Amino acid sequence: MDLWAWVNDLERRLRKEGHARLADLIDRIPTEVCNDRHDRVDAMVPEALALARSLELPWLELFLRHWWLQSRVLHRMDATALGDAVGLLEFAHRDETRACPQSVCAVQDLASCYGFVDGPGFADDRLEVSREALARIDPSWPCFTCISSEQASAMRDQGRFAEALSFVDAQIARLAEHGEPDAIFDFPRDRVEAFIELGRLDEALSFIDTCERRGRNDAHHRVSRRLDRARVLARLGRCDDAKAQLPAADEIAETPLFYWFWADAAAALVARSALDNDASLGRVLHGFVERLARQGVGRTTLELAELHGRLALERGAPHVARRALAAMERARDVLRRPLDALDRIARLRAAIDAHPAAPVPASSIGEVLATVRSGGGRDPERDLLLLEAARARFPESTPVLLAYAGCAAVMELHDEARTALEDHHRRTADDDVAIRLAELSLGRDEVAVRRVADAHRALAKHDASRAIADWILARDAHARGHFAECRARLDRVLAARPEAVRARVLWADAARRLGDLPGALERLDEVVSRVPEGGGWDWDRMLVATQLGDFARVRDSARRLGFELEGEGPIDEPWGICRVRFDPVDAEDERGGPLEVWAARTGPVTARVIEIARPPHPLRYGDLVAFEATPLNAPPAAGEDAQRHVWVYPWVATLRQGDYRAFEIDGVHPGDEQMKALETALSELGCELQVMSGDEYFVRDGVRDGELPGVFAVVAIPRERGLREVHDLLKRTTSGLPHPLTWIDLAREAGDSDAAAAHLRARDDYGL
C-alpha cells in the first residue's frame, strides 16, 4: 500500500470534514522534519497527536509518532527516546495499526535508536531486525529504503564497508527493477560513508555532486552534502574549498546527527593547518560531547570526546583533555559492548600523562587573579588552567574558587562549577560561596535553592552566618513574587545582622510592592543613615518618598546622588521627554490602551503624560505618574545619537489623574495662523490641542478635483468643562473657513446633532 497515497487521502478527507487544522499539521510535520526545523516539529506534534487521538485515528497517531521519532532520533540523535521507540513498536503491532503501511517504520526507529546508543555494540541485533523486516516487504514499501539503510549502517559499524556498499547498491538495483530509477539518491549517507572509509574520495565527491543536482533538496540533505563535501575536500587537501563548504557550528547546533561529521571535517582541516586549533574549537566540541552524552548516546560520544581530547592536547590544554577523558569514561558506561573503548581511553590517558606538567601557578592569590583579569577573558582555557593550578595551591581561597567557578561557567562546565562550589561550601561554610551557589538557581529551581539554604544553615558556625540561609530564601521568594515571605525572612536576617544594607534595601522593595510605603521609607532612611554615599537605595527612597509626598526626603536623596533640586514641595522640573511603559498584568484594568506613552519627565522618578490617546483608548493625558528609575531599554549604542535617545521607564503608580476626555478633529488645514488661534482659544478653556498630522497630510478637495493640505488633531478637554462650551467655541472659531474642520463625536456628545450630521457629510466629501 502506498503510504503517501493514504496520507493524501486522509488529508483530503479531514479537510472535507472540517478538520483543516489537523490536515495542515499532517502536511507540515514531515516537511519541517526534513528541513531540520525541529523546534517547529515540537510545536506541532503534541497538538496533532491530541487531535488524532480525539478523532480516534490510530493510523494517524502511528504516523505522527513515527515522524516525531524521525525528528528526535534520526535527526537529533536523542537516544533517550528509546522508551518511546519501544512504545511505538508495541503500538504499531496492535490490531488497529498493524495494517498501516507506516507500521514497519517503527522497527527502524527502534533499531536506529539502539544504533545511536552503541552502533557496534548492537550491530548484530540491528542486522537481524533489518533482515527480518526486509524479508516481510518488497521494494514497493516506503520503508524498504530506510530499513536497507539501517542494515548498511549496522554493517559499517562492524567495519564491513565494502560489503555495506555492495549491499546498498544491490538494494538500489532492486528498487530500479521496481520502477524507481533514482533510488541511488535515497542512500547518500550510506554511499558517502563507504566511499570515505574505502578511500574512494573522488567517487565520493562526484556522487555528492550528482546528489546536489538530482537528489533531495530539503535543508537537511543540503547541509548534509556541505558537511560531506567539506570532509572529502579536506582529506583531498583542498582546504580552502573545504572551509567554504563547512557550515558554522551554530548552524547545525539543533541537528546533533551532524556533530560527528562537522568534527570530522574540522579535525581534518586542523591536521592540515587550515583551521585554528583553539579554545573556541574546544568549546564547540565540548558542547557537542555534552549534548550527545545528555541524550544517552554512547559510541559517538566516546569517539567525539576522544577527538576533542586529542585536539586539546595538541594545543597544550591537558586540563581540557582530562575532561574529555572523563566524558569518554562516562560514555563507556552506556555502551553495551565496550570493544576497543577501553584501549581508546587508555591511549588518551597515557597521552595526557605524558604531557608536560601544568605551569607553576603564580606566587600569590592576588597575582593569580590579576593575571586572569589582565587576560580579559580572551582565552578561557588558559584562565581555567591557571585557576585550576591556583586552586591546587590555595585550596581554601574563596576568591580563587569564585574566579574558577566563573571561568568554568564561561566554558559551559556548569556541573563542575557547581560541584566545586558545593565541595568548598561543605568544607568552609563560606557565606559568599553559599550565595553564589544559590544564585545559580534563584527564581528557577526552588528545590535547589532550598537545598543550599538548608545546607548552609546546618553548616554555619554562628547566627550571622546562619542568617545567610534566610537571605538566600528571601531573594528566592522575591524572585518568585512572594513579597510577604521575602519580608518575613529578611526580618530574621536583620535580627542576626542588624547592620545589613542590602537586606534593608530588599526589605523596602518587598514592602513597597506590598503597599507598605511608610515601612519601605523607614528602612530606606535607615540605609541612608548608615551609608554616607548615595546609591541605588537613594533612587528607591526618592520613589517611595514621592509616592508619600515627602519631598524633603526626595531632595535629600537627590543631593546625596549629586544633584540639587531647587525649592520645596512637589517637584516640577523640565527634565525632557521620556516614555513610560505600563505593565499589562500590573495594570490589568488598563488593558486595551497603548502600553507605552510619551511623557514629560518632571523629576527623578516622576513624569506627566503628554500623549493624548486617540479615542476610544483610555486617556492618560495629564496623569502624573511615578516610575522606577532603572530604564527598560538599553542605553544608546555607540554611534547612535545620544540626544535623540529616549529612555523607557516602568510605571509604578499614578499619583494624580489628568481627568480629561479626548476627541478627534479632522479636515482641511485652515492655515497656521488659524490653527494657532484655535489652539489659544482652546487653551483658554483649559483644553489641549495636539496636531498629529504633518505637512504631508492631504485630503480630497470636496469642491474641485485635487488635494488640499489636511490636519488631523486630538483635543483633550478637562472633565469638568462642558462639552457644549468647547463645541460652540470650535464652531465660532472655524465658521469663516472656506473648508470645514470636523469633530463628529464631540458634536454628537455635545448634543448638536445637526452639526454632527454636517460633519459626517464633510467626512465623505473630503475623504477624511
Place this chain on the structure above:
Amino acid sequence: MAAPPASNEHAVSDPIEVRTTQVDLSGLMTVLGEHLYSTPTVAIRELVQNAHDSCVRRKMEAGEGFEAKIVVRADATARTLTVEDTGAGLTHDEIVQYLATVGAGYTRKLREQTGSDDLIGLFGLGFLSAFVIGERISVSTTSYQEPDRGWHYQSKTGERYTLEAAPPRAVGTVVELVLKEKFQRLADPEVLRGVLRRYCAILHVPVFAGDDETAVNAERPPWRDDADRNPLRARKIRLDFAARFERRFSPICTFDVPAPDHAADVRGLLWVQDGATFGTSDNRNLSVFVRGMLLDDDARELLPPWAGFAGGVIESDRLTPTASREDLQRDDQWAKAARALQEALIHGLDAVARREPEAWRRVLLRHNEALLGAALCDQRLFELLADDLTVPTSEGDLPVRAILRRSDRKVYVSLSTRGGFEEMLFRALKVPIAVGTRYAVLPFLERYADRRGAQVVQLGTHAGNQQVFREATVEPDERAFLERALSRPGQRLVTARFQPVELPLVLVPDREVELKKRLEGDEADKRIATAALGLARLYTKKVDDTVVADLYVNLDSPAIAALLSARGDDARSETGARLLRALVALMSGGGDGAPGVDLSETLAEYTAAVCALLDARR
C-alpha cells in the same frame, strides 16, 4: 542602443506572402493551451506584456518623444479582443524573425544586449498564447523605423500565416483576436477590466480597458510613491492598497518591503489579516509582480511558514519565472526574496508593537496562536512577543507572567489528553495549568523559562513528578508504619511534601510497567517479529515491574500527620488508613484501571471505616 537586424532581403515584391512558422506547432499549441497556462486569461496578460515591451523598446531605441499607452478592447457581439499599443511596431523582417518564430522573442535579445530590467518577456512564447484563445489573429503594425509603411499579418493557427503590406498607421501595433467560442466570456468588457486590473495593477505603462478615461493602473503602488507623506495618510493609502489584494480579510496593518535600512531586490507591501479562518492557520497569500506584471498570485511559499496571518504584494526584477510564467524558479534570488520578506515581517511587527498600539492589540488578539509558533522561529520575535502573548490554561488564556505570579515562578504543563491523576491534581493545586497539547505551547513555555528564569514542570513525566512531589524523608519506623497502613501490593510508597496540603495522597501509575506487560506477554510474540521484539525486550527487561505505581504521601497534610500521631492506637489508625486508602482508589478513576486497586474491596473498606467511626462515637 542595438537595432534589430535590418535586412531588406525579403523586399516586398510579392503583394502577399504565404509563409510557414519555423516549427511544428500542432503539438505545441496543445501543450500551451492545456498544460502550460492554468487559465486562458494568462493569454491576455501575455499580449499586454508584448505591448508593454514594445513601448519600452521604442523608448530605448527611439527616445521619449511619444506617449506610451496600451488600450485593450473587448467586443462581445463580434467576439473580438484587441490590444493596441503605441510601441515600436514591427518591420517586415521583425515579423518574420520574431513574431512568427517560436521561442525567439526580440525582448530577450534586447534585454541581453542592454541589461535592461524594464522588459518583461523572456521566452518568446507570449504571442503564441494568442492562438490558445483566438481562432483568427491579425496584427496591424507600423514600425518607428519605417513610419510610412504598414504591415498586416493574419493567421488562424499560428502555423501558417499571411503577411501583406498595408497602409501605414500610427506607429505601434494592434493585435486583434477573434476568440474561440469557448473563450467568449473574455470578450465581456467587465471580465476584461477585471483581468487587466489584476494583472496590470502596477505596470508602468498605462493600460486602459476600452474607452475608460482612467487607466486600470492609474494608482501607483505605495512603495513607488516617494513623497514622504504624513504617517496617518501613508498608513491609510497602504491599507487601501492592501485591501484591493486581500480577498478574504481586511488588513490590520501593513509593512513595507524591504524593511527600513535593508537592501533587497524586492519591493512591496505586506500586511496582517484581520481575521482567521476556523480550522486552518495558514492563510498566507502573496502576489508577485515581475517587471510590473502579475506573475504569481499564490506565491505563499515566499512568506515564512510561521506567518499564516500575512498577505502581500511584491515586485521584483530579479525573480525568474518558470516557462509557464505563473510560478517562480526556486533559485538563489527566490531564497533572498524570502529572507527579505521575513525581515520585513519581523521589523514590521516590531514597528507596529511600538507605534500602533491599537493595531498591535488586534494582531495579538487575532493571531495569538500563530505568534506563539512564530516566537519560536526567531529570537527577535520571541523578545517582542514573549510578554504580550497568552497561553491556553485550565483557567483560560493567560500571559505567562500572570501564570508565574500565581504558581511560584513555575508553569505546570499537562500533555495528557485524558483525565488521569494530573487532572485531579490541577483542580487541587488551584493554579492555572498550561495546555501542552495545543500548538507551540510547550516549546514556547520552555523558551520563556529559559530566557526569563522560570521553571516548566511537565505533569505526568518522571522529572515533573519529582518537582511536584518533593521527596522528604521520615524515620524508618514511621515509614514502615505508613507502608503497612497505606500502600497496597505493587505500590511503592514515597514520602513527600506537596501542595495543596488538603491532598493527603496521590497515586501515580508507572506507564513503563504497563508497556512492559504488553511487550512481555505471549500476545506480543504472535504479533511482533522475533528480532524486533527481542530488541524491544532488551529495554523492558530493565523496567522494574514489582512496582506498578508510586503512592505519594503528603507529609504536610494534616490527615497524614494525624495518622502518624495515631500510630500507637491500632483501631484509630486502621480506620483512618482505610478511609485514606479508599480516597486514593476513588480518586484514581473509581478503581478501574488504577494499579493495585480493586473497586469492591475499596467500597467494603470504606463502609467498614465509616461504621467503625460511627460506632466509636456511640
